[in-house]
Amino acid sequence: MTRPTINDVARAAGVSKGAVSFALNSRPGLAPGTRERILKVAQEIGWTPSFRARALSVSRALAVGLVIARPPDTLGADPFFPSFIAGLESVLSEHDHALLLQVVADHERERPSYRRLVDEGRVDGVFVTDLFVDDPRPALLAELGLPAVIIGPALGKGIWPAVGVDDAPGIMGAVEHLVALGHSHIAHVAGPHGMVHGHSRQRAWSTALLRAGLAQGPCIEADFSAESGAAATRQLLDLAEPPTAIVYANDLMAMAGMSLAQSRGIDVPTDLSITGYDDTEIAAHLQPTLTTVSSDVIGTGRAAATRLLELIDKQPPTDIVLPPARLVVRNSSGPWRPTHRP
Amino acid sequence: MTRPTINDVARAAGVSKGAVSFALNSRPGLAPGTRERILKVAQEIGWTPSFRARALSVSRALAVGLVIARPPDTLGADPFFPSFIAGLESVLSEHDHALLLQVVADHERERPSYRRLVDEGRVDGVFVTDLFVDDPRPALLAELGLPAVIIGPALGKGIWPAVGVDDAPGIMGAVEHLVALGHSHIAHVAGPHGMVHGHSRQRAWSTALLRAGLAQGPCIEADFSAESGAAATRQLLDLAEPPTAIVYANDLMAMAGMSLAQSRGIDVPTDLSITGYDDTEIAAHLQPTLTTVSSDVIGTGRAAATRLLELIDKQPPTDIVLPPARLVVRNSSGPWRPTHRP
DNA sequence: TTGTACGCGTTATCAT
DNA sequence: ATGATAACGCGTACAA
Numbered sequence: 207m208t209r210p211t212i213n214d215v216a217r218a219a220g221v222s223k224g225a226v227s228f229a230l231n232s233r234p235g236l237a238p239g240t241r242e243r244i245l246k247v248a249q250e251i252g253w254t255p256s257f258r259a260r261a262l263s264v265s266r267a268l269a270v271g272l273v274i275a276r277p278p279d280t281l282g283a284d285p286f287f288p289s290f291i292a293g294l295e296s297v298l299s300e301h302d303h304a305l306l307l308q309v310v311a312d313h314e315r316e317r318p319s320y321r322r323l324v325d326e327g328r329v330d331g332v333f334v335t336d337l338f339v340d341d342p343r344p345a346l347l348a349e350l351g352l353p354a355v356i357i358g359p360a361l362g363k364g365i366w367p368a369v370g371v372d373d374a375p376g377i378m379g380a381v382e383h384l385v386a387l388g389h390s391h392i393a394h395v396a397g398p399h400g401m402v403h404g405h406s407r408q409r410a411w412s413t414a415l416l417r418a419g420l421a422q423g424p425c426i427e428a429d430f431s432a433e434s435g436a437a438a439t440r441q442l443l444d445l446a447e448p449p450t451a452i453v454y455a456n457d458l459m460a461m462a463g464m465s466l467a468q469s470r471g472i473d474v475p476t477d478l479s480i481t482g483y484d485d486t487e488i489a490a491h492l493q494p495t496l497t498t499v500s501s502d503v504i505g506t507g508r509a510a511a512t513r514l515l516e517l518i519d520k521q522p523p524t525d526i527v528l529p530p531a532r533l534v535v536r537n538s539s540g541p542w543r544p545t546h547r548p
Numbered sequence: 549m550t551r552p553t554i555n556d557v558a559r560a561a562g563v564s565k566g567a568v569s570f571a572l573n574s575r576p577g578l579a580p581g582t583r584e585r586i587l588k589v590a591q592e593i594g595w596t597p598s599f600r601a602r603a604l605s606v607s608r609a610l611a612v613g614l615v616i617a618r619p620p621d622t623l624g625a626d627p628f629f630p631s632f633i634a635g636l637e638s639v640l641s642e643h644d645h646a647l648l649l650q651v652v653a654d655h656e657r658e659r660p661s662y663r664r665l666v667d668e669g670r671v672d673g674v675f676v677t678d679l680f681v682d683d684p685r686p687a688l689l690a691e692l693g694l695p696a697v698i699i700g701p702a703l704g705k706g707i708w709p710a711v712g713v714d715d716a717p718g719i720m721g722a723v724e725h726l727v728a729l730g731h732s733h734i735a736h737v738a739g740p741h742g743m744v745h746g747h748s749r750q751r752a753w754s755t756a757l758l759r760a761g762l763a764q765g766p767c768i769e770a771d772f773s774a775e776s777g778a779a780a781t782r783q784l785l786d787l788a789e790p791p792t793a794i795v796y797a798n799d800l801m802a803m804a805g806m807s808l809a810q811s812r813g814i815d816v817p818t819d820l821s822i823t824g825y826d827d828t829e830i831a832a833h834l835q836p837t838l839t840t841v842s843s844d845v846i847g848t849g850r851a852a853a854t855r856l857l858e859l860i861d862k863q864p865p866t867d868i869v870l871p872p873a874r875l876v877v878r879n880s881s882g883p884w885r886p887t888h889r890p
Numbered sequence: 891t892t893g894t895a896c897g898c899g900t901t902a903t904c905a906t
Numbered sequence: 907a908t909g910a911t912a913a914c915g916c917g918t919a920c921a922a
Contacts, residue, residue, distance in 0.1 A: 209669070212917060222892050227918060235891080254667035258604040259916030262897055267600065269648075282631055283829040285624030288616075292623070292651040299650070304670055306611075307649045308641070309634040325596035327551070328646055432833040458830060465835035487625040488800060488830075491774040493807035554899055564910050569900055579908065601898030604915050 210253040219247040230255060257302075269304040270514055271329040275316040275336065280431055281309070283458050285486050286503055290357070293507020294333070301515055303330075317346065324350045330518045333357055333510055334366070338400045355514040357506070359406040367523065369510040373403060373483070374410035376499030376531030377453065380481040381414035383497070383533055384451045388542035389479060393449035394425040395438040395459050404430070407455045407483065423449055428459055435459025436466045443470065450478065450542050457482035457489055457498055464492070464538060475540030485534055494537035501531035552595040561589040572597060611646040612856055613671035617658040617678065622773055623651070625800050627828050628845055632699070635849020636675070643857055645672075659688065666692045672860045675699055675852055676708070680742045697856040699848070701748040709865065711852040715745060715825070716752035718841030718873030719795065722823040723756035725839070725875055726793045730884035731821060735791035736767040737780040737801050746772070749797045749825065765791055770801055777801025778808045785812065792820065792884050799824035799831055799840055806834070806880060817882030827876055836879035843873035 216223045221244060228236050229244035236244075261268050272291070274281065281287065291305065298305055306329055310316050320343075323329050331353035334343050344365045347354045353366075360368035384392050394411040397404025408425060415422055426441055428434035435458060442449055443466075454460035460482030464474050472478050474494055482489060485500035509526040516523055558565045563586060570578050571586035578586075603610050614633070616623065623629065633647065640647055648671055652658050662685075665671050673695035676685050686707045689696045695708075702710035726734050736753040739746025750767060757764055768783055770776035777800060784791055785808075796802035802824030806816050814820050816836055824831060827842035851868040858865055 211915085223917075224893080224919080225891060228891090231918090237891090240891085254664075256604075256916055257668035257670050258600065258607075258609065260918080262598075262600045262604045262899095262915090263917045263919085265600075265897065280829070281634070282627030282629075284630075287630065288623035288626075288651065291649065292653075295649075295651050299664075302668075304648050305650070306646050307633065307637075308647070309630065309637050311634075322596075322641075326599035326644075328599050432830045436833050461830055462833035465833055468835040487622070488774045488803055491778050491804035491807055493810040553897085565899075566901075566911080567909060570909090573900085577908065582908080598898055601915095602900080604917095605898075605900045607915065 209256070210251045212253070212255065215244065215248045215251055215253050218251060219244045266518075267328055267330045268302060269306050269329050270298065270511075270518075271306045271308065271323050271332040272335070273308045273310065273316055273319050273323075273332060275310050275313050277311055283432065284430075285457075285484055289503040290507040290510075293504040293509075294511045295507075296504075297508050297511035297515070303515065316343070320346065320350065320352070324352050331355070331514045333514065337402045338398070339402060339405060341402075353514065353517040355510050355517065357510055358402050367513055367517065369513050369526075370506055371501040371503075371528050371531050373407050373499070373501070373531055374413070376483065376501060376533060377407050377410035378414040378417075379531075379533035380453050380483075380497070380499060381411055381418065383535060384453070384479055384481070384539060385414075385418045385420065387451075387479065387540060389451040390420050390542070391423055391447065391449045392420070392451045392453060393423045393442050395435055395442070395452060395454045395463060396425055396427050397430045397455040399427055404455060411453050428455070430456050430459060432458050432462040435462035439463035439466045443467065443472070448478075451480070451539070452478065453481050455483055457484040457486040457496065460496060460498070460538075461488070461492065464496070474538050476543065479539040479542075481533075481539055489534075490536065492538070497536045497539040498534055499531050500534050502529050505529070551598070552593045554595070554597065557586065557590045557593055557595050560593060561586045609670055609672045610644060611648050611671050612640065612853075612860075613648045613650065613665050613674040614677070615650045615652065615658055615661050615665075615674060617652050617655050619653055625774065626772075627799075627826055631845040632849040632852075635846035635851075636853045637849075638846075639850050639853035639857070645857065658685070662688065662692065662694070666694050673697070673856045675856065679744045680740070681744060681747060683744075695856065695859040697852050697859065699852055700744050709855055709859065711855050711868075712848055713843040713845075713870050713873050715749050715841070715843070715873055716755075718825065718843065718875060719749050719752035720756040720759075721873075721875035722795050722825075722839070722841060723753055723760065725877060726795070726821055726823070726881060727756075727760045727762065729793075729821065729882060731793040732762055732884070733765055733789065733791045734762070734793045734795060735765045735784050737777060737784070737794060737796045737805060738767055738769050739772045739797040741769055746797060753795050770797070772798050772801060774800050774804040777804035781805035781808045785809065785814070790820075793822070793881070794820065795823050797825055799826040799828040799838065802838060802840070802880075803830070803834065806838070816880050818885065821881040821884075823875075823881055831876075832878065834880070839878045839881040840876055841873050842876050844871050847871070 216226045229241045335357045337358050348365050356368040358370045396408040426438040428438040464480050482496050482498035485498045489496040489498050505528050558568045571583045677699045679700050690707050698708050698710040700712045738750040768780040770780040806822050824838050824840035827840045831838040831840050847870050
């Protein structure tokens with residue numbers, strides 16, 4: 207009833223432990239016949255190498271970690287992680303690595319989280335998400351000697367490789383789309399300036415306006431939450447000259463903003479155009495359907511996992527090309543109409 | 549630069565490996581002074597026991613698994629997992645257990661996933677979610693000898709303990725709320741009948757109607773997705789006698805349904821009342837705000853983790869009481885008005 | 891190909 | 907009562 211070990215296989219096949227190990231890892235130095243026989247016996251006995259023994263022996267954890275630092279309720283609304291994790295998994299499982307997940311409420315608790323992962327030797331590397339400007343984590347991880355891959359737009363040259371869909375093309379696409387519809391007063395509801403994806407999306411919005419030869423519209427910093435999206439929208443609509451279009455840094459804020467506008471009797475898109483970012487499942491089923499930016503999140507996960515495994519094995523980086531984020535035009539954006547508001 | 553081992557500590561403290569181990573695990577048989585000295589030295593050297601070595605030695609993985617079988621895009625819209633995982637983590641980390649996550653696209657791939665977890669000895673137990681009626685997984689896990697805790701409403705007596713907020717009170721609360729508002733033609737957009745939480749919510753709806761002395765309203769089976777929620781709503785509204793209120797099995801379908809109704813010029817809640825389930829972050833920011841059911845998901849995670857660890861250690865179950873799911877009344881539900889539709 | 895040391899704690903057996 | 911010693915768990919890798 208107890209699990210078979212490598213010794214059982216060796217005995218049954220009439221060879222040594224070492225031979226079995228060689229056969230399993232398909233390493234040279236075994237007669238083809240022997241190799242086959244060993245594998246067949248292993249199959250019959252139903253032996254799979256013990257991950258624990260292997261991990262101890264090779265001094266590797268055979269696992270990587272993902273530490274998510276966010277209040278759980280904010281997490282629930284984020285469509286990123288599930289898909290991202292699915293992408294990670296698809297690569298990791300092929301390389302016999304497991305994904306170890308930790309969710310901590312805030313960045314304070316993130317540090318000890320990494321420490322423990324390292325101290326106990328639980329993981330061989332980690333993914334770092336939600337990077338903020340001047341984030342201390344890359345340096346901390348370097349100090350701990352733990353390989354890492356940063357998820358998100360690369361902000362300057364870093365210690366670690368960054369993997370992620372560049373969000374600029376998507377946001378710029380949104381602005382261009384609105385400009386083409388005749389809008390010239392285009393606002394932005396941004397993510398926190400301190401977070402790189404908040405930052406980069408805002409910069410993309412700003413750059414796009416510049417390129418279109420338009421004046422910078424109003425920009426309000428929010429925090430990706432529905433609450434903050436609604437509040438930001440309220441501020442924008444209360445301006446002396448409210449914008450005719452708003453580019454949101456994510457779908458959740460866009461949805462909250464759209465609802466707020468509607469509750470004030472403002473019609474979307476007749477009176478106000480709105481774009482989101484993420485292409486959440488619900489986006490296509492709102493009233494009106496939401497124009498938003500879609501990116502290959504699963505692909506990002508795959509790329510990140512691939513890169514981290516390479517980093518761990520000290521292999522040269524594969525060049526992985528991800529399709530750029532693209533605008534999905536729906537009904538929340540429409541032509542600008544030079545009418546008077548009530 | 550290499551990690552300190554138990555030997556380093558033993559040498560520095562002038563004792564044997566065994567003594568250090570005893571000190572660490574606070575086991576009897578050491579003079580108080582010795583114990584303290586050892587711990588102090590360990591602290592100074594910065595030694596933490598290697599998880600790998602310990603796992604091999606105690607023949608335990610010191611980790612538990614969560615296998616999520618869902619297409620990633622459906623996952624993204626589900627607010628359950630992030631909070632649930634946060635709850636799991638808070639308990640697991642205190643007991644030095646890690647959470648190993650796997651996301652597979654469908655149930656076909658779930659089976660091999662468990663096999664690998666077991667064969668490699670990666671985990672000591674698993675959480676089973678999204679249980680469906682006559683689910684083969686509990687039996688499979690029993691056969692594999694892998695302790696499990698089922699997440700969700702207990703459907704009959706099972707091999708494994710079930711942990712989860714009972715959804716019946718919440719759904720019944722929604723129906724009662726609608727009845728109190730004067731509605732008598734209350735429909736249900738259900739989750740898949742084959743899934744226990746789809747099933748149990750539908751039963752709760754049905755029971756509540758019965759208790760209120762009302763006729764069973766129309767019920768349409770959907771699959772928790774926005775798409776299916778919209779389709780089901782379309783069917784309901786096309787009935788000769790459309791319902792005046794719809795109870796949805798989750799927020800996502802409710803949102804899609806609400807949008808669909810609005811796109812047809814039906815006012816919510818004036819012409820149609822709507823309730824959801826989950827209390828998603830966006831629910832409070834929709835137009836109108838969504839009446840829905842809220843439950844303690846983090847608490848569920850904590851309870852599940854506690855129970856699984858007990859199961860693994862063959863300890864008697866702690867009795868954990870979770871607050872029942874409760875209705876959060878907002879603006880998508882209102883009094884029934886006996887008016888004619890256009 | 892085989893034999894064996896090794897990785898690193900845990901625990902049962904012994905000695906004082 | 908204290909603490910040392912050695913076997914053990916299970917693959918991997920190198921010398922023979």
